[in-house]
Amino acid sequence: MAEATTEDTMSYARRGRSATRPREIPGKGWRDVLVRVKNELSEDKLTMVAAGVAFYALLALFPALTALVFIYGLVANPADVQQQLNTLSGIIPQEAQSLLNAQLSSITAQSPSALGFGVLGSILFALWGATKGMKTLMEALNVVYNEEEERGFLRLNGTALVLTLGAVLLGVLAIGLVVVLPALLGNLGLGESVRSWISLLRWPLLALFAMAGLAGVYRYGPSRSQPQWHWVNWGAVLATVLWVIASFGFSFYVSHFGSYNETYGSLGAVVIFLMWLFITAFIVLLGAELNAEMEHQTQVDTTEGEPQPMGQRRAYVADTVGGSPGHEASERSATRAQYDRAEQRAEAKSSRQSQPTRRETPQKPSAEAYFSTHTSRQPSASAQFNLEQERADEYLSRLGSVAKRHPVPTVLIGIGLTWFWLSHHRPTDMKS
Structure with missing residues (x-):
């Protein structure tokens, strides 16, 4: 175990993992840098x-x-x-x-x-x-x-x-x-x-x-x-x-x-x-x-101010260590394994979504789900109308959410459709 630790330390030194300036990175480290670039x-x-x-x-x-x-x-x-x-x-x-x-x-x-x-x-x-x-x-x-x-x-x-x-x-x-x-x-x-x-x-x-x-x-x-x-x-x-x-x-x-x-x-x-x-x-x-x-x-803090440990520097390339060709597993530090900005954001977002904010109440199954689970029974005319109405409401709600996210394209599309309708439905045609 001591021999392996010594070998890892020598490998880190040969690749500039403790460099405080770019000129302290040795040749093997520059090879890693250029390959990653x-x-x-x-x-x-x-x-x-x-x-x-x-x-x-x-x-x-x-x-x-x-x-x-x-x-x-x-x-x-x-x-x-x-x-x-x-x-x-x-x-x-x-x-x-x-x-x-x-x-x-x-x-x-x-x-x-x-x-x-x-x-x-x-x-x-x-x-x-x-x-x-x-x-x-x-x-x-x-x-x-x-x-x-x-x-x-x-x-x-x-x-x-x-x-x-x-x-x-x-x-x-x-x-x-x-x-x-x-x-x-x-x-x-x-x-x-x-x-x-x-x-x-x-x-x-x-x-x-x-x-x-x-x-x-x-x-x-x-x-x-x-x-x-x-x-x-x-x-x-x-x-x-x-x-x-x-x-x-x-x-x-x-x-x-x-x-x-x-x-x-x-x-x-x-x-x-x-x-x-x-x-x-x-x-x-x-x-x-x-x-x-x-x-x-390098593992050394490259940001301004007092040196901070990896994971607390608020910069991805300063909080992680880049891999070396053929040495990715041995070059990965324990701190890097704990810190990945993208994964942390995703985990935090999923944890917020998983926390219950209000008591969930059982929802009434939709008409479409009801008839899909009861295939032996044919829907009546009123049930079929309710199903079509539910589909229309869902479609309109999707259109509303898209319009909120992209207001400018929605307005432009609406203006274009209005102009197209007016150009193909003239007042003489409407009166007739």
């Missing part, structure tokens, strides 16, 4: 989730651009935003860049130059429209981290609004680095070599801003206890690097080999833009998967 891509249906995020990102992008131009226009020339977009040629596909340029031209023409209540209201309205894309990304992060949304309406929307505002402010800062900084350097009278070095350093700074923004989304996006910063930085770095490489590759493919315009015609630019958003969303969620499985590899 590969498996989670299919189990979480990450491509389908990324497609949903890309769709809502497309809807939220133009309100976000409006907020970006309005905020930047309060301190500088809003036309600089288009100049910043032009510097990204080669990373963003040309067709997507044309779409954004057209939208930015329309927004820039309406951009205010002074702060007022109307401008502030326009900015808040645009930010609120952009939060839908952020909330969709937060829901996708819940899928990645195996969490259920438990935040209230105010906290959920407030978090999404703050994250959206942070993304817009990072965009304003990026525009200042790319467009305003070279102009300032020219006015300072610095040497050519100094200006060249500073101009080159702005691109690594942009990458650092992107990594910081992604780390903030990974930390505050999911509905769970906040992880420590060093457990979200690795995924942010991976996502940033992969996004730059994938964007260059996709832009090169579209400009040299793609045939989207021939296939989709005038919609080719929209399809290309949506594909680029899909690639972006997939890479962002891939970075989140890496962060989640890194936390899943």
Whole structure:
């Protein structure tokens, strides 16, 4: 028994079960992490989730651009935003860049130059429209981290609004680095070599801003206890690097080999833009998967605050230990066996339902059940009428419950049926 315990302890150490930081995970532990990431891509249906995020990102992008131009226009020339977009040629596909340029031209023409209540209201309205894309990304992060949304309406929307505002402010800062900084350097009278070095350093700074923004989304996006910063930085770095490489590759493919315009015609630019958003969303969620499985590899508390025992950290990947290929049984701790969020919710719900809330009284059997158990007796006309009435009442009650759960589709279907009936029963037909 002592030999087995020693062997298990050595196996845990070799796989990083006591790692306090990602860099303390050894090679075998990283193999476990990467294998689980590969498996989670299919189990979480990450491509389908990324497609949903890309769709809502497309809807939220133009309100976000409006907020970006309005905020930047309060301190500088809003036309600089288009100049910043032009510097990204080669990373963003040309067709997507044309779409954004057209939208930015329309927004820039309406951009205010002074702060007022109307401008502030326009900015808040645009930010609120952009939060839908952020909330969709937060829901996708819940899928990645195996969490259920438990935040209230105010906290959920407030978090999404703050994250959206942070993304817009990072965009304003990026525009200042790319467009305003070279102009300032020219006015300072610095040497050519100094200006060249500073101009080159702005691109690594942009990458650092992107990594910081992604780390903030990974930390505050999911509905769970906040992880420590060093457990979200690795995924942010991976996502940033992969996004730059994938964007260059996709832009090169579209400009040299793609045939989207021939296939989709005038919609080719929209399809290309949506594909680029899909690639972006997939890479962002891939970075989140890496962060989640890194936390899943260690038994040490990875959340902020005082260390808590497993099962009390309010985060699935921090409260459980991920399995190793071929070692799932030996790697499962006793605490993990006692803690599974999904099973606990199901057990709690079933126990609440099993508790008697009121004295149950015997119910009268329905007419349909009565006649099914007494097949030898034929129902009378009144009994048959009662049976049909009971079926109709049950059908109407089901329709009522569906209408309560889905009010908007029900109203739309009702309007459609009313229009169909009126279009096929004209007043002349009704009079005749």
